[in-house]
Structure formats: structure tokens, C-alpha cells
Amino acid sequence: MANSRIDAPGAPGNEGHKQPRNKQDKSSARPPKIPLHQLYALPAPIRTFPLPSFYPNNPLSLFHVLWAWTNQLLSPPPAEPSVIHQGRWSLETRSAHIHDPLSIRALWEQGFFGKGSYSRSEPNWLKREQNRQGQGEKKVSELITAQRREERKMMKWDRARKEQEAILKTRLAEAWVAPVGPKELLALPNSLQDLQLSPFGLTNGHITSNISSNTILPDGQTGLTRETPPGTITTNATASPIVNGNSVGEDEKIPFPLLNGEITATEPATGAPDAVASTLKRRKSVRFSPTVESTTFQLSDPPASPHIKSLSNGKVSSIDVANESLRLSQSGEEVPTEMSDVPVATESSAASLDIVDREHLQLTMEETFYLTFGLGALTVVNPTTGKVMAVEELFPLFRRLSYDSPSTAVMRPDDPFLVQYAVYHHFRSLGWVPRPGIKFGVDWLLYIGGPVFAHAEFAVIVLPAYTDPYWKTHDHASPKRSWHWLHSINRVQTHALKTMVLVYVDIPPPTETSDPSSILKQYKIREFVMKRWLSNRSRE
Structure with missing residues (x-):
């Protein structure tokens, strides 16, 4: 009773196990997923009927063995292989091609024989194509691998960006110039309280003025213009930093070092050759972008619009062309001719077309001979004569084709x-x-x-x-x-x-x-x- 109360979805204290109704309906409508150990249970495209194990310390296991042997003797199982697949020999690729979809799945799921002609190993080109066109949710191993690689690449980029930001913050914190001039040393406050009460603020080691233009100075003058006797500090409405006892004007900003020794500064004042030279002498720096775009193009490809993203092979995506054409038409601009010539397939037309499976399974010579000679689960057809090739015909053929020059090969x-x-x-x-x-x-x-x-x-x-x-x-x-x-x-x-x-x-x-x-x-x-x-x- 306790277990039933805990497992019940409406039991008190089990609110965390509740799920929305629409999610339950969606999961119930979806077909259950077959576990891998059940999908690939057979190690070969044949079924075997072995006798149960016999244990000497357990006399009852002997009766189990006798019962199973008698049962198979009276009602023998069907002859194996029950299904014989058919392939076509290809002399160009030196492999046997399987075109039947049922035979392709059977040979792959029962022993992992062959390789898809458009795939790395498992023949799942049709699933990838359906996923690309949005026809159902198809999980393909190549797409999952590509997604994981993309996520790992973006994680590395984000980690590198954060490291560069941390380095930049550290350099900015260390970029201020230590006060070494006599005026700066005399102007430094002696305590934190003096810093708060003083009309001058300290920011990154630079002395700035907190006095507005209407503030009355101690000598009765405002902070607009006044002659400053030697040994005092000038206070203006917009304070300028002081470096080594020299005041820097508004047009001469203090550059601070960035990554790889690069100096960032605003436009220097006219007639300042040193500032111009400092901005021109820059070292190379690496800048990280949150998006990675391909820049691989072919020389034969025509130039595309700069607003349109191109694929890795230099071809323009039809989706990008459609989006760009829609944007130009809405804004009233003229659509370029190279964009109007590209055929754009709508979603309705793409979904209405049925995808034809163009992939076949390729079997090597060793796999072909093992299925024909070792298991008898495959027949190979000669493409020229259309007749089934016997094992006695395949054996010398494969031996000759294993050499570089089959015509002069000696057994x-x-x-x-x-x-x-x-x-x-x-x-x-x-x-x-x-x-x-x-x-x-x-x-x-x-x-x-x-x-x-x-x-x-x-x-x-x-x-x-x-x-x-x-x-x-x-x-x-x-x-x-x-x-x-x-x-x-x-x-x-x-x-x-x-x-x-x-x-x-x-x-x-x-x-x-x-x-x-x-x-x-x-x-x-x-x-x-x-x-x-x-x-x-x-x-x-």
C-alpha cells in the first residue's frame, strides 16, 4: 500500500512527479522507443535454437535439457536462414550493393554488415534528409554528433571570450599611472575621510575635480577661469587627469594598453605627431566573435549580395535568398537580378514532395563471401547476365580482384x-x-x-x-x-x-x-x- 500511494500521480507529497496533461498526451501519441539491446539482439541474420545449460550440481537442469531436446526433436524449428537477401555485384566499387530497404535494415541491425553509400556507417541518409526538410522528428547519429561538436565549439569560444574579458579587466585595473610628480604626491589625501571631504576625487590614480562651475572657491572666485599660482592644482568644470604632474586636455585622451600591446585612444589633437604615431603603431590582436561564419568560396561562383549568408561550399541558401527578397520588397528597394533568378521553394511545396531513398548498402568482398558462404543469407546477382552467382564463382573472382591488376593475377x-x-x-x-x-x-x-x-x-x-x-x-x-x-x-x-x-x-x-x-x-x-x-x- 505504501508503494502504491507513493507511485500514484495524485498522492499527497508527490507534486514533483506530476506532469502537464498536454505533455502526457504527446508522449502517449509518440510510439515507444525500442531499446538498443532489443533492436540489435541478433548477432547474425539467422536464428539459433540452443539447448539450455546443464549444471552438474543441479539435477533439475538435466530434465530441462531433455525436455528442450525432445521438444525440438518432435517439432523441429524452421530452417535457417528464413530470409535470403539479394544483392547486385558492382565491379567498379568491388562490392555488393543492397537496394531493398528491408534487407538494408536487416543486414545492419543483425550483425552490422555493410556501409551506407551516403553515410559514414549506418545507412540513415533518408532520416537526415527528412530532418533537413522538417518532416518529423528524426534523431540521426551524424546530426547529433554535429550538434555536440557545434556546442563544444561555442563553449570554447565563450570560455576564451570570458578569459579575454578577465585579462582586459585586470589590465585596465593596472593601467593607471602611479603618482610620481611632486604636485600629485602633495595633492593626495592623507586618509579616506580627507578623500571624501576633499573637493578632488581620486579615480584610478588620477586627481579629478568635483567642483561645478557655480562652486565658490576659497578665494571667492568661481571654478570657471582664474590664474593658478605655482604649486596649486587647477580645477575646471570638466576635470582632466594629471599624469606625472602634467595636465592632459580634452583632445588628448590617455591611451591605455589593451590585448597584445594594442593602444586604444580617441582621435588625437591636430598637430600632435606623437599621438598619431602611437595610434599607427599597433600590433596584431585576436578578436573573438560570438558567431563563426564560413569564408570558403569557389572561384567559379558569382558574387552574391553582402546581406546574404553563403554556405560552406560558396552556394547561397534558398532560405536566406527568400528572407532577403522579402526584406527588400517590404522596404521598397529593388530586388537584385541574381536574387530573383534563384528558385525558392516554399514550405508547402517542399513538404508535399515525397523523398525518395537513394541510398544503398555496400558490402565488402569479405562481408559478401561470409554472408553467402558462411551463413547462406545472401545471393549475389551478376549485373551483366542477371543470374545468381554461385559460391564457386564468387571465390575465384574475389581472389583475382584482391590484387592491383586482376587480369594478370595468379592464384x-x-x-x-x-x-x-x-x-x-x-x-x-x-x-x-x-x-x-x-x-x-x-x-x-x-x-x-x-x-x-x-x-x-x-x-x-x-x-x-x-x-x-x-x-x-x-x-x-x-x-x-x-x-x-x-x-x-x-x-x-x-x-x-x-x-x-x-x-x-x-x-x-x-x-x-x-x-x-x-x-x-x-x-x-x-x-x-x-x-x-x-x-x-x-x-x-
Whole structure:
């Protein structure tokens, strides 16, 4: 009863948990968000039906295993893969293209296969385009990343501005000149009470007069004009600061230093060459602006109006053109011809057009062969003949295309495709999600659950190892790597907070068989984790 009273929205003492009615209606109308662990639950585009675990210290688990085995024996589950996706081979990009939207989402959500043609990894170009045109609230990872980077950049600008303001205030407080002249020293008050009672005020070390033009001076004269005997202080209606015993007039303002040694002063008096020289001799200074605008233009772009903001590629935004045209028409000014020629799309016309998804999923040769040969969840169609390519046809094709010159390639056991696919298949079978690691200068990046859960923890470099006795008497194309190269790659991975793994693939001797299964069984893989050796941390 206590828990129900606390959780009830209308219970007393629970006013902080109340929410407005319109907010509740809005949240109820919006579809619930699927958690990531449910959306990406399947590690591959197939379903498995494993038997429950058996615990020797628990005899009841044995009956559970027998019941599950009997159930699957009497009513076997459907054959897997239940859905076979279809792709089209592209010789230009050396990858398989998936155009079906359902297959694209299935291959990405069930194993993170492929890469969007218009995206960095996840194929979400359609969501970005809908968000750009304002059709619904679509949260896209690239847009969220760009927003966070913009907020971080503006935070840095604001922090730098505050630091410059603090430095400026400190310099302004220290900019007053210490009284060193005899007149200034004699005119200084002896106490705070004398400063308050004295007709002269002290501001930043300068003596100013608080006497108005109608104030009667001690000798019976007003503060307009009078001859000042030597050793006294002149008092005027508008007091002038005194520097080193000399009075500065209204036209000769006291300059004070600003950032980087720059001097700010008003216009000097006529005939003052020293003041003109001081204003001309200025050093460069950095000024921070609250807004950052791009100034990148192309030489072929026509000159635009200075009131119109341009995009990063030099093109003029249609929204800015529409706003500028509306402003000129309301003010009665003539609209320039370059603005009138730009087509402006209204919101109604833009919203009425349906966005066509132009993005497709690109699968690498390793991913394509793993889905066709390892899982059987993909069929690849030859674009010239329109027929499905068998595994026996894809295997030699991928081996030839892994060379720089496919036409003159000779089948060898150390083909780049064979070596790379052996490593890819190895880590896929262990439950890892390997993704291409060219961004960090390595062959593969290993994710624990996928790129949506966490960053890659390991960076893999594949190295062929010719340990078989056959290669002692035969030539082989062993890559020559130096310690300098290894140290450079390891430094990059350490800076990216990744652990580098050296994977050695033992190359078998050549064989006459063409069966992929029998060929891949001959390869052995050895893994070595490499860490940086630092003398100050590894002294033992």
C-alpha cells in the first residue's frame, strides 16, 4: 500500500512527479522507443535454437535439457536462414550493393554488415534528409554528433571570450599611472575621510575635480577661469587627469594598453605627431566573435549580395535568398537580378514532395563471401547476365580482384583476399563485429557488440607468416615492415585508446583443390597483443 500511494500521480507529497496533461498526451501519441539491446539482439541474420545449460550440481537442469531436446526433436524449428537477401555485384566499387530497404535494415541491425553509400556507417541518409526538410522528428547519429561538436565549439569560444574579458579587466585595473610628480604626491589625501571631504576625487590614480562651475572657491572666485599660482592644482568644470604632474586636455585622451600591446585612444589633437604615431603603431590582436561564419568560396561562383549568408561550399541558401527578397520588397528597394533568378521553394511545396531513398548498402568482398558462404543469407546477382552467382564463382573472382591488376593475377595461397577473409571469419565465429579499420591505418576494428554500443576496443593488423617448410625453398611475397612503421601504427592506436593486435596467418603450401572449405581449413591464426613500452612505466 505504501508503494502504491507513493507511485500514484495524485498522492499527497508527490507534486514533483506530476506532469502537464498536454505533455502526457504527446508522449502517449509518440510510439515507444525500442531499446538498443532489443533492436540489435541478433548477432547474425539467422536464428539459433540452443539447448539450455546443464549444471552438474543441479539435477533439475538435466530434465530441462531433455525436455528442450525432445521438444525440438518432435517439432523441429524452421530452417535457417528464413530470409535470403539479394544483392547486385558492382565491379567498379568491388562490392555488393543492397537496394531493398528491408534487407538494408536487416543486414545492419543483425550483425552490422555493410556501409551506407551516403553515410559514414549506418545507412540513415533518408532520416537526415527528412530532418533537413522538417518532416518529423528524426534523431540521426551524424546530426547529433554535429550538434555536440557545434556546442563544444561555442563553449570554447565563450570560455576564451570570458578569459579575454578577465585579462582586459585586470589590465585596465593596472593601467593607471602611479603618482610620481611632486604636485600629485602633495595633492593626495592623507586618509579616506580627507578623500571624501576633499573637493578632488581620486579615480584610478588620477586627481579629478568635483567642483561645478557655480562652486565658490576659497578665494571667492568661481571654478570657471582664474590664474593658478605655482604649486596649486587647477580645477575646471570638466576635470582632466594629471599624469606625472602634467595636465592632459580634452583632445588628448590617455591611451591605455589593451590585448597584445594594442593602444586604444580617441582621435588625437591636430598637430600632435606623437599621438598619431602611437595610434599607427599597433600590433596584431585576436578578436573573438560570438558567431563563426564560413569564408570558403569557389572561384567559379558569382558574387552574391553582402546581406546574404553563403554556405560552406560558396552556394547561397534558398532560405536566406527568400528572407532577403522579402526584406527588400517590404522596404521598397529593388530586388537584385541574381536574387530573383534563384528558385525558392516554399514550405508547402517542399513538404508535399515525397523523398525518395537513394541510398544503398555496400558490402565488402569479405562481408559478401561470409554472408553467402558462411551463413547462406545472401545471393549475389551478376549485373551483366542477371543470374545468381554461385559460391564457386564468387571465390575465384574475389581472389583475382584482391590484387592491383586482376587480369594478370595468379592464384596463390597468400592471396590478399584469402588472408583477410580467414581473419574476418575467425573473429566473426568468436562473436566479434569486425569493421574496416582504414581510418586508423589498420586492417580491421573489433567491436564487442557493435558500433552503436561502444567504440572499437582492438585494432587488428594482418600479417602473413610463411612458417611452412615449403616456403623455405620457394619464393613468397612477404611484406617488409620496419620497426619505424610498427611504432607509428602503435602510436596512433594508443592515441585513439585502442589496443593493437598483430594477427599472424600461417600460409599453407599451394594445393590443386578449388573448394573454399578445404582451402580455408589449412590456415592457422595466431594473435599477439602489442602495447607500447615506456621506460618510465616499465622499469622492472
